[in-house]
Structures are given as C-alpha cells and as structure tokens.
Amino acid sequence: MAMMRLRREDPRVVGAFRLHRRLGAGGMGVVYLGSDRRGQRVALKVIRPDLSEDQEFRSRFAREVSAARRIRGGCTARLVAADLEASRPWFATQYVPGPSLHDRVLEHGQLSAAETAAVGAALAEGLVAVHEAGVVHRDLKPSNILLSPKGPRIIDFGIAWSTGASTLTHVGTAVGSPGFLAPEQVRGQGVTPASDVFSLGATLAYAALGDSPFGQGSSEVMLYRVVHEEPQLDGVPSALAPLLRTCLAKSPEERPSTMQLSLRLKEIAAREARGVPQPTRRQRVAVSAAERPPAPAVADAPAGAGERGAAAGERAGRRRPRPPAQARRRPTGSAARRAADQRLLRQRVFVFVTVTLLVTLGISLAQGCQGPL
Numbered sequence: 486m487a488m489m490r491l492r493r494e495d496p497r498v499v500g501a502f503r504l505h506r507r508l509g510a511g512g513m514g515v516v517y518l519g520s521d522r523r524g525q526r527v528a529l530k531v532i533r534p535d536l537s538e539d540q541e542f543r544s545r546f547a548r549e550v551s552a553a554r555r556i557r558g559g560c561t562a563r564l565v566a567a568d569l570e571a572s573r574p575w576f577a578t579q580y581v582p583g584p585s586l587h588d589r590v591l592e593h594g595q596l597s598a599a600e601t602a603a604v605g606a607a608l609a610e611g612l613v614a615v616h617e618a619g620v621v622h623r624d625l626k627p628s629n630i631l632l633s634p635k636g637p638r639i640i641d642f643g644i645a646w647s648t649g650a651s652t653l654t655h656v657g658t659a660v661g662s663p664g665f666l667a668p669e670q671v672r673g674q675g676v677t678p679a680s681d682v683f684s685l686g687a688t689l690a691y692a693a694l695g696d697s698p699f700g701q702g703s704s705e706v707m708l709y710r711v712v713h714e715e716p717q718l719d720g721v722p723s724a725l726a727p728l729l730r731t732c733l734a735k736s737p738e739e740r741p742s743t744m745q746l747s748l749r750l751k752e753i754a755a756r757e758a759r760g761v762p763q764p765t766r767r768q769r770v771a772v773s774a775a776e777r778p779p780a781p782a783v784a785d786a787p788a789g790a791g792e793r794g795a796a797a798g799e800r801a802g803r804r805r806p807r808p809p810a811q812a813r814r815r816p817t818g819s820a821a822r823r824a825a826d827q828r829l830l831r832q833r834v835f836v837f838v839t840v841t842l843l844v845t846l847g848i849s850l851a852q853g854c855q856g857p858l
C-alpha cells in the first residue's frame with residue numbers, strides 16, 4: 486500500500502493521535518496513518534469539510550459509528566476512537582498491516598480456488614457479525630479488504646452513505662468501482678444484508694479472475710451491466726462458480742445468506758486445499774484415513790451445485806488415488822526387517838538343535854563302541 490507524505494494543509498495532530506502519512510483520500514475524506522503515545526498505530530479518517538457541515542450526514546454518521554462499535558469478532562478493523570462533535574468529525578481504526586485484496590491481485594495475479602474460498606469464508610463469517618450489529622457495509626470491494634497476516638479484514642464501512650439517486654451519483658464517482666454495487670443499490674432501492682452478499686460475490690469473482698465479473702468501462706456502462714447483464718464467470722474455478730453466481734443473482738431473495746455462504750465456502754476451501762498442490766506422503770495417509778465421499782449438496786446450494794461439488798470431490802479423489810488394499814497392507818521397512826530377523830533366528834535354532842542332536846548321537850555311538858563286548 487502506497488503511503489504519501491503529509492501535505493501542507495493536513496493536520497499534524499488529531500485527538501490523541503500524531504499523524505505521520507496519508508494512506509488514502511476517498512469519498513468521505515482523507516485517511517491518515519497515526520499513532521498514540523503508546524505507539525499504537527491507527528488509520529484515522531477525517532471527514533470532508535462539506536460533509537462535516539451537513540447535519541443529516543453528521544447524525545447518520547454518529548448512528549452508524551455507534552453501530553460499528555457493536556460489531557463482534559475480528560473481521561473488521563476495530564474502532565479505536567472517534568470524535569463526532571469535532572468541526573471535522575473523525576474516527577480512528579486499528580491499523581491493519583497488509584495489502585488490500587485489490588493490490589494483492591494487481592501485483593501477484595489472481596488467487597487460487599482454495600485461497601479465494603478461504604478469504605471468502607472469513608469475509609462471509611465477518612459479514613454475519615456485521616449484520617448482527619445492524620450494519621450493512623454497502624461498499625464491499627477488493628480495495629476495502631485488507632489481507633492481514635491473521636486473515637482478511639473489512640474496512641471502509643459506507644458508514645454514512647444514504648440510499649437514493651443523489652448518493653448513487655456520489656458513490657459512483659467517489660467509489661469509482663461500481664462493478665461491485667448490488668443492482669438494488671444502483672436502482673436506489675432498499676439496501677439490505679443481501680446487497681453485501683452481492684458485493685462479496687463480485688469481490689470473490691475478482692479475486693479468482695483478476696478482473697471484475699462485469700468487466701471494465703465507464704461508471705454508466707458498469708452500472709448498466711450490474712443491473713441488466715449476467716456476470717462473466719468464465720475462468721472462475723468450477724468449485725466456486727455456481728456459488729458465486731447465486732451471490733450475484735439480480736434478485737436479493739435468491740442470494741444465499743452470509744451464514745450459508747460462509748459454511749459452503751469453508752467446505753470448498755477445505756476440499757480445494759486438500760486437492761492442490763500435490764499432497765505430501767503424510768497428507769496422503771491422512772486423506773485416505775479420512776472419509777472422502779463426495780460432499781452432499783447443502784440446502785442453499787444452487788441446482789446442480791451439489792453435482793458439481795461431487796465432481797470436484799471426485800477430481801480431488803483422482804488427484805490423490807487411494808492406495809489399493811494390498812499396497813496398504815504391505816509391511817513398512819522396519820516391519821520387513823523384523824520379519825527377516827525372525828526368519829534368521831528360526832534358521833539358527835534349527836541348525837543349533839540339529840548339530841546338538843548329531844553330537845549327542847556321535848557321543849552315544851562312541852560310548853557304545855567302547856563298551857564291554
């Protein structure tokens with residue numbers, strides 16, 4: 486992540502935090518890298534002056550910051566401090582080390598099926614906690630996901646975005662990635678947790694493809710495609726494509742819940758991780774010991790997903806052929822050595838007994854010859 490020097494007009498201190506660098510500048514304001522006296526690093530976002538003067542924005546912002554405080558678990562960058570009454574409201578979240586998903590894909594190419602599913606499972610689980618706190622993210626996309634060493638973290642909650650056409654224009658220009666907005670957001674209709682599921686589907690498709698499933702183009706073109714066209718998922722691994730397609734359903738009711746999504750992605754991540762790369766010998770033993778029937782289709786899976794899941798399971802099975810029973814019974818190196826030792830021992834006992842008998846017989850014969858005639 487590129488950090489930029491502070492500009493002349495940037496504050497040097499906000500609340501208890503000293504500011505060091507600019508991390509980014511977006512629709513709501515500027516984000517700075519800061520630290521407190523104890524050295525705790527934060528990402529501190531200072532709201533734009535024009536939004537700061539908007540009373541409706543301020544009260545919505547206050548409501549949503551208090552909702553963000555209620556989010557449980559470690560899926561988001563934790564809120565550290567905020568001042569909603571300041572002339573320019575600000576809030577600070579724990580600094581997350583690691584690139585955004587966007588930068589990661591840009592620099593190193595798309596993620597594998599296993600990586601995509603693992604990141605997706607963690608994000609879906611994170612969204613369960615977000616939605617339980619009564620918050621809808623509204624702006625989930627690759628640049629708003631940071632890949633920390635401890636797992637992906639969701640940042641940049643569309644904390645104060647309102648729904649409605651005026652905001653849409655604002656989001657369209659400010660966010661700059663309309664290929665990740667749900668159709669109902671584009672239409673200015675109600676935003677619900679299902680809208681985040683759509684955005685997560687588009688984000689995971691981006692991770693697996695290295696491109697948005699709605700391609701590239703001007704904001705207008707992208708928004709049109711999101712509402713009217715089917716996503717392009719050619720090239721998305723077959724284990725993931727059917728599930729991502731349901732996330733990208735135009736109708737929010739047809740999308741899976743975040744809980745269903747998380748479970749399904751965990752399943753896919755586990756299966757794919759076992760399939761790639763070539764497992765070591767120890768893993769092969771573990772795999773053959775584990776039960777490996779094709780995964781059953783779960784209730785939320787789209788029609789055909791179960792079959793595809795089974796096919797993926799079979800493929801995984803083919804990659805790791807179970808050794809034939811005979812081979813599995815074949816003694817290992819040390820067992821073979823033990824068997825050879827026992828054979829040698831038996832031979833020695835046999836020779837010893839035979840020699841002893843012969844010597845005894847010989848002595849008896851000799852004594853017999855010497856006896857009185």
Ligand SMILES: Nc1ncnc2c1ncn2[C@@H]1O[C@H](COP(=O)(O)OP(=O)(O)O)[C@@H](O)[C@H]1O
Nearest residue numbers: 508509510511512516528562578579580581641
């Ligand atoms: N908690 C954080 N930890 C580390 N970097 C962050 C954090 N929050 C934001 N950033 C950085 O600042 C950039 C902009 O922040 P973001 O909240 O996405 O605002 P916006 O997209 O509105 O500019 C992000 O892309 C990221 O590089």
Ligand SMILES: [Mg+2]
Nearest residue numbers: 511628629641
């Ligand atoms: Mg952002």
